[in-house]
Amino acid sequence: MSDLHHWSWVGFVRANNGARHKEEGRKPDRAPGNLRSRGDKQVTLTRVVYMMMAALMLMPTLATQAQAATNYNLGSQTANISAPTAGNIVVGGHTQAISAGQMITPAELTALTQVTQTGRQSLVISNLGTAIGGRFSVSNLTQSIGSLVIPQGVTGFDNITHQTAGLGLAGDLVNAGTLYAFSRSSTSPTAFINATNIFNNQGGLLSTVVPFASLGMVAGLSHVNLNLSALNDIMNAGTISSSGSLSLSAGGQIVNALPSGATGATPLVQAWKDVNLTALSGNITNSGTILASIGNVNVLNAMNDINWNGIGGTVSAPKGNINLHDANFTGSGNITLNGGDWLSKQLNFWAGCGAVNADIGNVTGVVNTSAGSNHLSAD
16 A cells, blocks of 8 residues: 555544544544544544545556455465466476466566576476465566465575565565575665565565575675564564664564474574564563564554563563663553563563563563553562
């Protein structure tokens, strides 16, 4: 959604909420920037105007997305996409001629685009039409992306050298393979991935730490930041790593843990510099490892209440601090920590006039608190 559409929608919601609160005899929301109620007539008029503006502006966007967005489930056997052009691709080890308009799978479409754009196919496709190995570039996904599913054994590349908007998905990102983002320009130091939900499954790797030499690629920047943003949840059971700073922002929850009953490698969220976390639901679960190698681990002020289930997990900033909010936080959000080891030079709680309740494991650094009340217990 464009910025113009986004803010029109926000304005409509605020006006709608203000009018609804007045109808219910409640005070309208006075959060900064919200519309103020100055009488039923004015609020009703404002509400109608914003409804009209939002509807007019969203209609072309939604219509375009509905018509153009393609779900790139590279593990799907369903031939539900019309081939945009003719060409020959390799499926199940055999050359297959594709006719324009023929129904093909998402993986076959990706391979066909590779052949059309580069003259060669680097994605390995089974006789069922699913991707089972090889490589693809996000630039091969020529149509608007609804969702993106990367199967085990498949490696994707997102070259952000000339990008400004980042990788934006209308649906979910589901990764069981590898997705590398890299840049060769100092003017593009951050990779952005936005989706409805982000699921990095067991064995999955989302990273800007790219082994260029072993992949036979021209080297890029040594340090590239990675920003993951989900409208709903970010769920990691694999590895999410950044050669710069790493930011995870979720409208719902952030979970760094194996699925219930699963065994395997410990889930890892790691950055060379800072790790920044925001989960607007207030809920973070970590039974894996969250590591800022030379920087800080920060839970940002946008997350008012912090409910952290850390049983079996570790948060580590060996050369920096762990900051739960910062000194500018003046709200009444409560900080509740349950379990986990917290390893850093300082463990800082900034709860404003809220409460800090922490029953945690090993703590290596100095503990500092600023809150209305404090109840801390550590091993």
